[in-house]
Amino acid sequence: MEHSAVPYDERLAAPASWWVITALVALSGGLILLPLGTVPMLGAVVVTGLLAAVGVSSYGSARIRVVAGSLVAGDARIPVAALGDAQVLAGEEARAWRMHKADPRAFMLLRSYIPTALRVEVTDETDPTPYVYVSTRRPKALAAALEAVRRSENGTRDTAERP
DSSP, X not given: OOOSSOSEEXXXXXXXXXHHHHHHHHHHXXXXXXXXXXXXXXXXXXXXXXXXXXXXXXXXXXXXXXXXXXXXXXXXXXXXXXXXXXXXXXXXXXXXXXXXXXXXXXXXXXXXXXXXXXEEEEOOTTOOOOEEEEEOSOHHHHHHHHHHHHHHHHHHHHHHHOO
């Protein structure tokens, strides 16, 4: 079944403070090679700056989408049909599910700089993953998008089953 509209699309970007740290790492690389001269110092600034920027960008730019009947969170693609109830998490509850309540078998797209999340039960009996934990800035919108896909799929099945 194909869904033409993308009901949810979010990119988790690294916070500005991480980019400040990236600049400081580049500056540190230059300072380390300062005794060797200007050219090595500038080379170190460029190289360490690029390496730090690639690291921050790759870690900080996770994408969350609900498309084609699936929840796509980072590298994971989970059919909505295999998902159960969604629980919006904020504050201490989100923190608890990242720490002492966390199950090591769970799939977690975790970004500690985002204080809200969505926890969704996995209902597929063949999958040992008990739930999916997704850090998101808009957990209510993500839950609504999953529910919309679920209703859409159920409505299509109901229509297809009628004589």
